[in-house]
Amino acid sequence: MxxxxxxxxxxxxxxxxxxxxxxxxxxFERIANSEPAIGAYxxxxxxxxxxxxxxxxxxxxxxxxxxxxxxxxxxxxxxxxTTFGTTTCASxxxxxxxxxxxxxxxxxxxxxxAVIVGKTNLDEFAMGSSTENSSLKQTVxxxxxxxxxxxxxxxxxxxxAAGLCxxxxxxxxxxxxxxxxxxxxxxxxxxTYGRVSRYGLVAYGSSLDQIGPITRTxxxxxxxxxxxxxxxxxxxxxxxxxxxxxxNYLEKLDEPISGLKIGIVPGLNTGSDSDxxxxxxxxxxxxxxLGAEIIEVEMPHxxxxxxxxxxxxxxxxxxxLARYDGVHYxxxxxxxxxxxxxxxxxxAEGFGKEVKRxxxxxxxxxxxxxxxxxxxxxxxxxxxxxxxxxxxxxxCQAILMPVSPxxxxxxxxxxxxxxxMYLSDIYTIxxxxxxxxxxxxxCGFDKNNLPVGLQILTPAFSEDKLLRISxxxxxxxxxxxxxPAIR
Amino acid sequence: MSELQYKVLVGLEIHVHLSTKxxxxxxxxxxxxxxxxxxxxxxxxxxxxxxxxxxxxxxxYAVLAALALNCEIAKFTKWDRKGYYYPDLPKNYQISQxxxxxxxxxxxxxxxESGKTKRxxxxxxxxxxxxxxxxxxxxxxxxxxxxxxxxxLLEIVTEPDMNSAAEVRALAEELQRMVRYLGVSEADMQKGxxxxxxxxxxxxxxxxxxxxxxxxxxxxxxxxRALEKSIEYEIGRQLDRFLEIGEVMEMGNKxxxxxxxxxxxxxxxREKEEAHDYRYFPEPDLVPVELTEEQLKDIKSRLCELxxxxxxxxxxxxxxxxxxxxxxxxxxxxxxxxxxxxxxxGEPKRVCNLLTQVGLKLANEKGCSxxxxxIKPDGLAKLAMMVESGEIxxxxxxxxxxxxxxxxxxxxxxxxxxxxxxxSDAGELEKIVEQVLAExxxxxxxxxxxxxRSKKAEGFLLGQVMQKTRGQAxxxxxxxxxxxxxx
Ligand SMILES: [Zn+2]
Numbered sequence: 012m013x014x015x016x017x018x019x020x021x022x023x024x025x026x027x028x029x030x031x032x033x034x035x036x037x038x039f040e041r042i043a044n045s046e047p048a049i050g051a052y053x054x055x056x057x058x059x060x061x062x063x064x065x066x067x068x069x070x071x072x073x074x075x076x077x078x079x080x081x082x083x084x085x086x087x088x089x090x091x092x093t094t095f096g097t098t099t100c101a102s103x104x105x106x107x108x109x110x111x112x113x114x115x116x117x118x119x120x121x122x123x124x125a126v127i128v129g130k131t132n133l134d135e136f137a138m139g140s141s142t143e144n145s146s147l148k149q150t151v152x153x154x155x156x157x158x159x160x161x162x163x164x165x166x167x168x169x170x171x172a173a174g175l176c177x178x179x180x181x182x183x184x185x186x187x188x189x190x191x192x193x194x195x196x197x198x199x200x201x202x203t204y205g206r207v208s209r210y211g212l213v214a215y216g217s218s219l220d221q222i223g224p225i226t227r228t229x230x231x232x233x234x235x236x237x238x239x240x241x242x243x244x245x246x247x248x249x250x251x252x253x254x255x256x257x258x259n260y261l262e263k264l265d266e267p268i269s270g271l272k273i274g275i276v277p278g279l280n281t282g283s284d285s286d287x288x289x290x291x292x293x294x295x296x297x298x299x300x301l302g303a304e305i306i307e308v309e310m311p312h313x314x315x316x317x318x319x320x321x322x323x324x325x326x327x328x329x330x331x332l333a334r335y336d337g338v339h340y341x342x343x344x345x346x347x348x349x350x351x352x353x354x355x356x357x358x359a360e361g362f363g364k365e366v367k368r369x370x371x372x373x374x375x376x377x378x379x380x381x382x383x384x385x386x387x388x389x390x391x392x393x394x395x396x397x398x399x400x401x402x403x404x405x406x407c408q409a410i411l412m413p414v415s416p417x418x419x420x421x422x423x424x425x426x427x428x429x430x431x432m433y434l435s436d437i438y439t440i441x442x443x444x445x446x447x448x449x450x451x452x453x454c455g456f457d458k459n460n461l462p463v464g465l466q467i468l469t470p471a472f473s474e475d476k477l478l479r480i481s482x483x484x485x486x487x488x489x490x491x492x493x494x495p496a497i498r
Numbered sequence: 499m500s501e502l503q504y505k506v507l508v509g510l511e512i513h514v515h516l517s518t519k520x521x522x523x524x525x526x527x528x529x530x531x532x533x534x535x536x537x538x539x540x541x542x543x544x545x546x547x548x549x550x551x552x553x554x555x556x557x558x559y560a561v562l563a564a565l566a567l568n569c570e571i572a573k574f575t576k577w578d579r580k581g582y583y584y585p586d587l588p589k590n591y592q593i594s595q596x597x598x599x600x601x602x603x604x605x606x607x608x609x610x611e612s613g614k615t616k617r618x619x620x621x622x623x624x625x626x627x628x629x630x631x632x633x634x635x636x637x638x639x640x641x642x643x644x645x646x647x648x649x650x651l652l653e654i655v656t657e658p659d660m661n662s663a664a665e666v667r668a669l670a671e672e673l674q675r676m677v678r679y680l681g682v683s684e685a686d687m688q689k690g691x692x693x694x695x696x697x698x699x700x701x702x703x704x705x706x707x708x709x710x711x712x713x714x715x716x717x718x719x720x721x722x723r724a725l726e727k728s729i730e731y732e733i734g735r736q737l738d739r740f741l742e743i744g745e746v747m748e749m750g751n752k753x754x755x756x757x758x759x760x761x762x763x764x765x766x767x768r769e770k771e772e773a774h775d776y777r778y779f780p781e782p783d784l785v786p787v788e789l790t791e792e793q794l795k796d797i798k799s800r801l802c803e804l805x806x807x808x809x810x811x812x813x814x815x816x817x818x819x820x821x822x823x824x825x826x827x828x829x830x831x832x833x834x835x836x837x838x839x840x841x842x843x844g845e846p847k848r849v850c851n852l853l854t855q856v857g858l859k860l861a862n863e864k865g866c867s868x869x870x871x872x873i874k875p876d877g878l879a880k881l882a883m884m885v886e887s888g889e890i891x892x893x894x895x896x897x898x899x900x901x902x903x904x905x906x907x908x909x910x911x912x913x914x915x916x917x918x919x920x921x922s923d924a925g926e927l928e929k930i931v932e933q934v935l936a937e938x939x940x941x942x943x944x945x946x947x948x949x950x951r952s953k954k955a956e957g958f959l960l961g962q963v964m965q966k967t968r969g970q971a972x973x974x975x976x977x978x979x980x981x982x983x984x985x
Contacts, residue, residue: 092547105546112540114547213546217782246549247785327782330579333590334544338642350640354583377581377777386779 017083017177017231018261024082025071031064031082034177035126038084042128042175045497050150051160051170053089054096055129060084063126078124079238085120086176088167089130090137091222092211093117100213101145102135104335104342104361114211115243116180116222123238128176131166135363136332137182137215139163140190140435143426144365151422152194153495154461158419161191161435167225168195173497178226178235182212184219185320186414186439189451192225193414193464196453196493198232198481199225201439203471204446205250208243214331216324217248219443228491229452229482233260236474255472263475264482271480273298274308274407282437283416290455290463291413297487298411308403308410312395313441317433319396320440321369322376322389328366329373335361368429393444400445400470409480410468413438414451418461438466448474452481453490462490504702506733508666509658512673513651514683515628515691516559521648522627523550523593523784530689534633534643542648544588549783552577556650557787559682560600560625561797563652566676566804567620569604573789577781582774585642586630594653596778599624600787606656606676607806608668613813613820615806618669619657626651646690652683658697663729666696667722675805679830687721694719698732699747702740710747711736715754716764728757728764735764808833816846825854831867832858835875844879845886848895852882856899871903881909888972894918920972924979927963927971931979934962945984956980 015023023029039057046052067082087093090100092110099105113121120127134144142150142165150165152158153173160169164181168191171179181188183201192199200223207222214220224235241257243249275295280288295305337343337357344356362370376385403410415435425432442449447468454465465484469477485491520527524541541548561571578596604620628651630644654673660666674692677683685691699713714732719725732755739745755764803811805827812823827833832853839849853868857878861868881902885895890913898912905912913919921927935942944955956977963976 090547092545098546100546108546110540110545110547112545210549211547214783245551247551248549248783326779330581330591330777330779333581333583334546334588336583336590338585339544339588350585374777377779379773379775379777382777382779 016228017080017085017226018228018234020177021079021081021083021234024067025077027071031067031126032061034082035060035064035084035128038128038174038176041173045153045173046175048151048156048497049153049169049173049175050148051131051166051173051175052086052129053099053101053132053147053166056096056127059095060126060128067124067126078122079234080120080123080125083125083178084128084176085125086128086131086167086170086179087117087120088133088164088179088181090133090182090213090215091117091130091180092213093127093130095127096130098130098213099147100136101133101147102335102361102363102366103146104357105213106147106342108341110211112211115208115245116239117211119239119241120180125238131164131170131179133166134163134187135366136213136328137163137184137187137220138328138365138369140186140432141420141422141425142166142191143422144363146363149422152419152461153497154196155419155459156497157421158461159194159422161194161415161419163187163191164199164225165191168192168197168199171195171197171225171227172495174494178224178231180222180235180239181225182215182220182222183439183443184216184324185443186436188223188225189439189449189464189466190415190436192451193462193466194419196462196464196490196495197225197227198229198450198452198491199223200232200236200450200474200477201442201448202236202240202474203250203448204443205248206255206448206472206474207239208241208246208249210243210245214327216327217331218327219320219324221443229478229485230261230264232450232481233264233478236260236478240474250472258475260475260478264478265486266479267483268408268476268479271298271301271303271409272407273303273305274403274410275305276310276313276410276412277307279310279313279412279438283413284418284457286455286457287413287416287418287463290457291411291465294454294465294484295411297484301483301487306407308406310396310399310403310441312392312399315392316396316441316444317437319389319392320436320444321372321433322385323393323444325369325373326376326386327373329370329377332362332366332370337361365429396441397445400441400447400468404470408469408476412466412468414464414466415439418457418459418463442468447471448477450477450481452484453493454484454488455490456493462493501706502702502704504700504737506661506663506729507658507699507701508660508729509697510654510656510660510666510669511695511697512654512656512670513628513693514563514654514673514677514685516556516650516652516682517684518553518555518559518650520553522553522556522625522650523648526648528649529645532645534641535645537645538647542588543644544590550593550781552784552787553650556625557600558797559650559680560623560652561789561794562680562800563677563682564601564604564623565798565801566680567601567604567606567623567654569601569620569623571601571789571794572598574598574786575600575789576786577784578778579781581777584629585640586632586644586647588630588644588647592627592629593781593784594626595624606669606672608665608672609806609809609824610668611664615810616659616665618659621655621657623652623654626653663726663733666729667726670694670722670725672806675828679802679805680800690720692720694725696725696729698729698736700733700736700740702737709740711740712745712747712751712753714764715752717754717756717767719757724757724759727762731762731764802830805830805833812846816840816850818846818850822850822854825858826850829867831869835868835878838875839878839882842876842879844882848882848885849878851892852878852895852899856896860900860903872906873899873902877902877909884909884913888920888974889913890918890920891969891973894920894969917968917970919970921967921970924975927967927976928979930963930966930971931976931983934959934966935980935983938962942984
């Protein structure tokens with residue numbers, strides 16, 4: 012079965028042109044061939060997926076109503092709770108954790124009749140920019156297996172790029188959907204904070220985390236958004252429908268945005284590789300040709316985003332991860348001397364290096380005497396960055412910038428230099444701090460034939476516009492149709 | 499020695515369980531004495547990925563209690579995480595309120611033995627979730643029961659305004675009566691619904707110099723007796739320490755002590771106050787709470803006359819004894835029943851006697867409130883009026899009240915049926931009096947002599963008349979006739 016979008020596949024399954032079983036079997040055949048090399052999945056569910064596909068086919072044959080994703084094989088990042096399989100967060104501490112409930116997004120996928128293929132690899136507890144921090148396995152970039160897929164949703168993006176599923180869910184705390192999407196040449200959307208329920212997403216930085224879709228086309232992204240958005244009474248930070256009504260993202264996807272004003276931030280790209288800069292300039296030209304007006308906007312506090320992010324995210328993480336203590340569940344050390352050792356040894360044995368680093372950072376930032384100097388200051392910076400966006404969006408409808416300063420780097424290249432690694436999120440973090448939506452869409456390749464992503468940011472709760480602006484570009488270009496040689 | 503004087507200073511930290519149907523941040527039912535860990539869900543177990551959702555009822559109960567404590571209510575309040583590791587704390591942080599509590603700066607009036615009241619300052623009252631319970635029953639292991647985890651707790655912190663163990667007890671009892679009145683807590687000490695932590699120290703004046711003893715915090719007291727006894731013990735202990743080794747307050751020599759119920763002594767738990775670092779920070783999973791004028795008005799409308807106010811009113815307006823007023827206001831239903839009966843025309847003292855001598859006894863036997871005995875306040879008022887007008891005797895009224903509860907007829911019907919209507923017909927009674935006088939010459943002579951025995955003889959004659967009429971004569975009328983005949 013050849014390359015096709017999730018939407019195309021869904022429509023074909025509906026009309027009987029193809030079947031869900033056929034599509035699902037094809038996916039598992041590719042998994043059998045390529046997964047050993049790619050390493051995208053922590054767990055797969057071949058039997059239940061085929062069973063589900065068969066059930067969908069039968070219902071369609073019987074003329075019964077089916078959901079929006081009926082029969083489409085999808086994958087879920089393994090930091091979203093499922094009652095089936097394990098929910099490991101790619102951590103030894105949760106290696107054998109079977110969640111007793113489904114994350115809201117998982118329930119929504121099931122209700123939409125998606126076929127769940129498996130759960131994908133990630134940086135442990137979603138902390139990282141390359142998926143090299145997974146304690147369970149290595150995922151590689153399908154465009155070059157010597158390179159990282161990006162992170163932390165590297166498993167999901169690699170799976171989508173390599174055709175090991177048709178669409179996937181990722182989570183984005185500081186760029187964890189957009190950056191790997193850019194590295195793997197797929198579409199990745201981080202919705203507005205509060206647009207998608209976080210219930211059942213194992214928290215990293217609660218005030219920054221947001222679940223979003225990873226797909227091959229902008230249309231698929233809209234389709235996935237239709238399924239996963241909406242208020243959830245189990246998540247009080249999810250926005251109420253009365254404040255921002257849900258909309259059908261597919262309906263107006265191809266409507267042009269007339270008189271589009273796009274902002275670019277001068278000087279921002281200079282830190283990027285020349286190939287990345289070239290691709291972004293090319294993208295700007297495309298928009299110009301489409302009749303968009305390009306204006307310059309300022310983001311004066313952008314430089315402080317990384318520092319503020321690593322204080323806020325790690326502070327929240329140090330608290331969110333406190334529950335993994337060997338007392339209630341998860342890994343417990345053998346033969347502890349006393350209960351203090353249950354805590355200390357279980358955590359020492361269960362957490363990986365990067366997670367420990369961030370827990371310590373966050374604990375330090377929240378300690379009495381340092382709170383004002385670090386945490387409170389970071390919150391102030393966060394407000395300033397929010398203000399930057401508000402001001403910028405008074406003048407334009409969208410802002411364009413790179414997703415990451417580089418294309419996919421080599422495995423092992425940055426593992427010993429955490430600060431260098433942190434910089435690969437330099438362009439994505441601000442959106443999480445401000446809560447605004449951001450997308451990465453394919454916009455070119457570098458000299459090594461590695462994909463480059465274009466990042467588009469729009470005001471909060473304007474995902475419909477963001478998707479239309481993205482679709483305008485996609486309709487004019489062929490970047491999204493290219494696929495990695497690996498098969 | 500002789501010129502040594504001291505003043506006791508006690509401040510209290512009180513935890514009150516709110517009697518909502520469900521827990522603070524999840525839908526689990528509140529329970530007591532259920533099988534361990536049978537009232538839990540992923541949220542109160544702190545499972546990965548769960549999110550708290552605030553219980554609105556708990557918030558309203560807390561505001562209601564804070565209003566009764568004369569506190570300023572915050573229009574904007576937020577949640578914070580208080581981090582510490584303990585096996586009974588599922589997430590290893592407690593959701594509480596730190597710098598923006600829902601209320602502060604209040605006071606509570608407590609009754610003193612003198613019959614006056616005293617005002618004790620309330621520093622703050624805020625909401626938080628309770629932890630579970632560690633069980634150290636058998637073997638070389640401990641178990642954790644999380645049924646209690648997530649129970650809404652109102653934490654009240656007082657100023658160190660109490661100057662004796664008796665005052666502390668009065669406050670505790672007053673608070674119990676108050677929260678029961680408001681219906682926000684069952685305040686059942688046996689079930690641990692109220693827990694106290696007093697901070698005790700002394701200001702000693704010796705040789706016209708002032709010394710302060712180190713503050714001792716006594717943890718987790720859950721009976722009025724333990725509260726009172728432990729403070730009495732502390733006063734003695736601190737005085738001894740001062741006299742023996744001159745121990746006075748210094749930086750960091752605040753100690754934490756526990757109460758040993760068997761030895762009736764406080765026991766040292768931690769010598770020096772540990773520098774707790776709870777690493778408070780705003781809870782990112784909960785949105786701040788904004789209280790509108792309308793909501794506040796609605797909650798205010800649920801306030802009732804507070805027990806201490808009621809008690810004082812009964813003493814001042816109705817001239818009831820302190821004791822009677824206390825009995826009538828011990829429970830809200832009794833006071834309200836009493837008020838309604840008085841409103842319906844019952845003379846307060848009569849109504850009070852009927853209620854305290856018969857009503858409450860019957861209610862006690864039946865294990866219900868006075869209001870649930872099946873009598874109406876206006877029925878009770880009628881009964882009181884019948885005594886007042888001389889229609890029936892006070893003793894007869896008690897009998898009738900008993901029958902009213904049993905067979906539910908009106909007091910008039912019962913009085914007639916039971917032949918308890920007093921004879922006030924002067925003509926009829928005169929004949930009987932004459933007969934009695936004729937039969938008791940000695941007593942008649944005694945009365946006439948006007949000597950020491952005259953009062954007693956008069957009583958004897960009255961008694962004889964009452965006997966002849968089988969108690970149905972109106973004693974007032976009879977006395978008048980006797981006096982007239984013998985003057
Ligand atoms: Zn629960």
